[in-house]
Amino acid sequence: xxxxxxxxxxxxxxxxxxxxxxxxxxxxxxxxxxxxxxxxxxxxxxxxxxxxxxxxxxxxxxxxxxxxxxxxxxxxxxxxxxxxxxxxxxxxxxxxxxxxxxxxxxxxxxxxxxxxxxxxxxxxxxxxxxxxxxxxxxxxxxxxxxxxxxxxxxxxxxxxxxxxxxxxxxxxxxxxxxxxxxxxxxxxxxxxxxxxxxxxxxxxxxxxxxxxxxxxxxxxxxxxxxxxxxxxxxxxxxxxxxxxxxxxxxxxxxxxxxxxxxxxxxxxxxxxxxxxxxxxxxxxxxxxxxxxxxxxxxxxxxxxxxxxxxxxxxxxxxxxxxxxxxxxxxxxxxxxxxxxxxxxxxxxxxxxxxxxxxxxxxxxxxxxxxxxxxxxxxxxxxxxxxxxxxxxxxxxxxxxxxxxxxxxxxxxxxxxxxxxxxxxxxxxxxxxxxxxxxxxxxxxxxxxxxxxxxxxxxxxxxxxxxxxxxxxxxxxxxxxxxxxxxxxxxxxxxxxxxxxxxxxxxxxxxxxxxxxxxxxxxxxxxxxxxxxxxxxxxxxxxxxxxxxxxxxxxxxxxxxxxxxxxxxxxxxxxxxxxxxxxxxxxxxxxxxxxxxxxxxxxxxxxxxxxxxxxxxxxxxxxxxxxxxxxxxxxxxxxxxxxxxxxxxxxxxxxxxxxxxxxxxxxxxxxxxxxxxxxxxx
Numbered sequence: 317x318x319x320x321x322x323x324x325x326x327x328x329x330x331x332x333x334x335x336x337x338x339x340x341x342x343x344x345x346x347x348x349x350x351x352x353x354x355x356x357x358x359x360x361x362x363x364x365x366x367x368x369x370x371x372x373x374x375x376x377x378x379x380x381x382x383x384x385x386x387x388x389x390x391x392x393x394x395x396x397x398x399x400x401x402x403x404x405x406x407x408x409x410x411x412x413x414x415x416x417x418x419x420x421x422x423x424x425x426x427x428x429x430x431x432x433x434x435x436x437x438x439x440x441x442x443x444x445x446x447x448x449x450x451x452x453x454x455x456x457x458x459x460x461x462x463x464x465x466x467x468x469x470x471x472x473x474x475x476x477x478x479x480x481x482x483x484x485x486x487x488x489x490x491x492x493x494x495x496x497x498x499x500x501x502x503x504x505x506x507x508x509x510x511x512x513x514x515x516x517x518x519x520x521x522x523x524x525x526x527x528x529x530x531x532x533x534x535x536x537x538x539x540x541x542x543x544x545x546x547x548x549x550x551x552x553x554x555x556x557x558x559x560x561x562x563x564x565x566x567x568x569x570x571x572x573x574x575x576x577x578x579x580x581x582x583x584x585x586x587x588x589x590x591x592x593x594x595x596x597x598x599x600x601x602x603x604x605x606x607x608x609x610x611x612x613x614x615x616x617x618x619x620x621x622x623x624x625x626x627x628x629x630x631x632x633x634x635x636x637x638x639x640x641x642x643x644x645x646x647x648x649x650x651x652x653x654x655x656x657x658x659x660x661x662x663x664x665x666x667x668x669x670x671x672x673x674x675x676x677x678x679x680x681x682x683x684x685x686x687x688x689x690x691x692x693x694x695x696x697x698x699x700x701x702x703x704x705x706x707x708x709x710x711x712x713x714x715x716x717x718x719x720x721x722x723x724x725x726x727x728x729x730x731x732x733x734x735x736x737x738x739x740x741x742x743x744x745x746x747x748x749x750x751x752x753x754x755x756x757x758x759x760x761x762x763x764x765x766x767x768x769x770x771x772x773x774x775x776x777x778x779x780x781x782x783x784x785x786x787x788x789x790x791x792x793x794x795x796x797x798x799x800x801x802x803x804x805x806x807x808x809x810x811x812x813x814x815x816x817x818x819x820x821x822x823x824x825x826x827x828x829x830x831x832x833x834x835x836x837x838x839x840x841x842x843x844x845x846x847x848x849x850x851x852x853x854x855x856x857x858x859x860x861x862x863x864x865x866x867x868x869x870x871x872x873x874x875x876x877x878x879x880x881x882x883x884x885x886x887x888x889x890x891x892x893x894x895x896x897x898x899x900x901x902x903x904x905x906x907x908x909x910x911x912x913x914x915x916x917x918x919x920x921x922x923x924x925x926x927x928x929x930x931x932x933x934x935x936x937x938x939x940x941x942x943x944x945x946x947x948x949x950x951x952x953x954x955x956x957x958x959x960x961x962x963x964x965x966x967x968x969x970x971x972x973x974x975x976x977x978x979x980x981x982x983x984x985x986x987x988x989x990x991x992x993x994x995x996x997x
Contacts, residue, residue: 396452397430397959398422406434407449414451429910429921429959446910447959448923553825556853568787569648569857571818573671573707575664575698577688578656580677581715583634585755586653587621589778592762595642596621615756622653633657637667639859641847646783650859656694658982662919665701665977666801669917670818670859672788673709674702675778678734680717680726680752689733691900696737697984700899703741704977704987708788710738711781712750718757722768727752749781790856796822796830797886797972798862798879799916812842812863815873820916820972822881824854824862831882834961837872838882839864876918878963886973888961889993891925894976895953896988897933898946905946905954905986913956914977920962926955953991964990 398404398419406417417434420442424430432450435442574582590596605617613632616623622638623629638653654667668674678695679685688695702710712734720726731750738748752773753760761778764770776784802816824830828841842863844851854860867873880886898905907927912919930940931951946952956978967974967989978986 397447398432398450398452402452403437404432404434405451405453406436406445408436409443409445409449419450425910446908446923448908448925448957549825549827553823553853556825557823557855560853560855564648567643567646567648569650570782570785570787571650571652571670571672571857571859572675572782572785573652573654573668573673573702574675574677575654575668575702576656576677577679577694577698578633578658579684580656580679580688580695581755582656582675582677583619583622583638583653584616585677585713585715585753585761586651586675587618588755588758589761590621590640590642591618592758593642593644593779595640618755635660635663637663644779644783647785647787649782654698656698658694658697661694661697661701661979661982661984662914664698665705665914665919666917668698668702668707669705669799670801671702671705671707672857673711673785674707675711675713676734677713677715678730680714680723680730681719682726684716685730689737695734699738700741700984700987701977703743704975704984706971706975708747709785710743710748711778711785712738712748713778714750714752715755717752717769718754718759718766722752722766724772727773749776749784751775751778751781753778788857794821794856795884795886795970796824796879796881797970798822798824799918800832800873800875800877800879801917802875803873806861806863808845808848809843809863812865813867813873814861814863815879816859816861817879818859819854819856821856821970823856824860825852829882830862830864830879831885832873833878833880833886833963834888835872835877838866840866878916886963887965887993887995889958889964889995890961891955891957891994892964893928893953893955893991893993894988895931895951895991896976896978896986898948898950898952898986899984900948901980901983901985903980904948905952906944909980911956911985912979913958913962914979915962915964915975916973918962919979920958920960922956922958924954925957928953928955952986964993966990966992 400419400422402419404417404419405414407414416437418437419432420435421433422430423433423444429447431444431446433442433444434450574586576582587596591601601617601621604620605614608614608617608620608629611630613629616629616632619632620629622640623634624638625635628635634653634655634657636655638651640651640653642649642651652667652671654664656664676695676699678688687693699710712731714727714730717723717727727750735745735748735750739745751760752769755761759766760769760773763777764773797820798815798817799820800815800817804814804816805811806814824841824844826841826843830839830841831837832839842865844854844860844862846854846858846860851858851860854862862879878886903909905924905927907924909924911922911924913922927943927946928941929938929952930943930946931937931953932939933949933951936951943952946954963973964976965973974990976988976990977984978988
């Protein structure tokens, strides 16, 4: 005891002889020099009286023993986002158990994800959780509701809103360029106004089968049933498809998207090409030149051929996807001018998902190419995205080569750099055609006049390269799948509701029955048009406008919805397994990460549920099962769970619906194919 008492007294009386002038902490570097670490501290002396620190509120304190964990939490296949004030079942981060809680606040994080602050019932402590750690219990129907539902089904009552808001069409004050339409390319939310899928019950009356049959016709069902198409309708379809194949045998149609870094000159290049091909009259282009010079942007006159919105002309960048058509000696081309700015990548994906081939525009000016190809530039990301969307042929347009004196060395340097990167994505050298051009001067678009260029370049012009694009193989015999890119009321069709989009698979003829998912609404085809001209049949690959009837109003239709046949409806899934290739992302793939899954131009929020296997990129063999993370530039098999059901199918069954791109924090981190799906409830 005396020894311990003496040591304590010695430590209390110890004085190092140094006076601390300021309460700062110091450290030493490698050269043994004193370095100020800028940490403040307070020296405590024996005998000081300190107030007891209160315990920190929050999840570190366990819940009260009286609050039993809900072991029977239903594992819902469809995750519903709660609102502030809703009662939920939350997973407590301290012990991983599920407890009753109330949502006190919802903070949007972007990309469709949110952060939910919950307060646990009976205790009062709060924490913030993501959606995969919050469950909204299914609301149990009361006895009165059950009786009312049964009564309604027996009487065959179809409860609908009796008052409908009139739909109006807004007339735009902007002048739209000739033969150019702007696609509303950002997909809307799937579902009705509440974000849910329509559900109704079925009627079964054994006493009077005839009444039951009539009641089934009046009451909408979850999967609308229609009679199979008649033999006459199918024979007409077959005849029209054969006639269409014969008419387009010499000049097949190709959907072409223009991509590249912002300010690479994409709109100027394609606008000047349309002028050269006489798609824009000289009077219109002179007006654009005069108006652009008045606002100090004289070099943007050709870009205004495609950039028709006031915002695009003021900012000098493309925002929406411009759609126009032109012809070459051997091809009928649908041109899609996609934005290059990183803020509008979803619009670019929407346009590229409709394409069969792509023109990748890169600037040859010193400094601009290096910026566009480096990390943060959009050249690499755009090339990766079109690869994930199934685009098989690329025209590499090396633009602004006149600014470097039509240098052959600069051309070869850029060509070798870009082609080498495209080959790492899986492209073959035979699928890439490089062309030197000048969008502002119009050189080598339809013909070459520059002596400096003709001295060393003997290849095709831009239109010549477009003529060599292999026509994609299309068949009208598959299941119908069409993505809605715009909804409007057509004055040419007498104010009928019209859907615009690209037919991915299958075919459409007048009087066909269409099923619109996920709202489960039936419609009848009234007429089909393309470029303002009527069509007797729309087959896979066609960008068309379909006027429909038997719809209550256009509020039921939204951009991003899918049109299919009611006899062979497509599947909506909430969980799927995919084999992906990871890119050079900063953070590796981890379980629980929030991501955005893009398929057919539509992005839906999701999260990584499980890392199944890490795979060798070259051989496809499994390297590691259930890895802790998936690093950059590797291959893996993932299980992904979506917040909302999405339309996907295995790649082997339907390649168009079997490709996915995965993005996080405005960056593409992986892309791949769907292996298997779990159907949503």
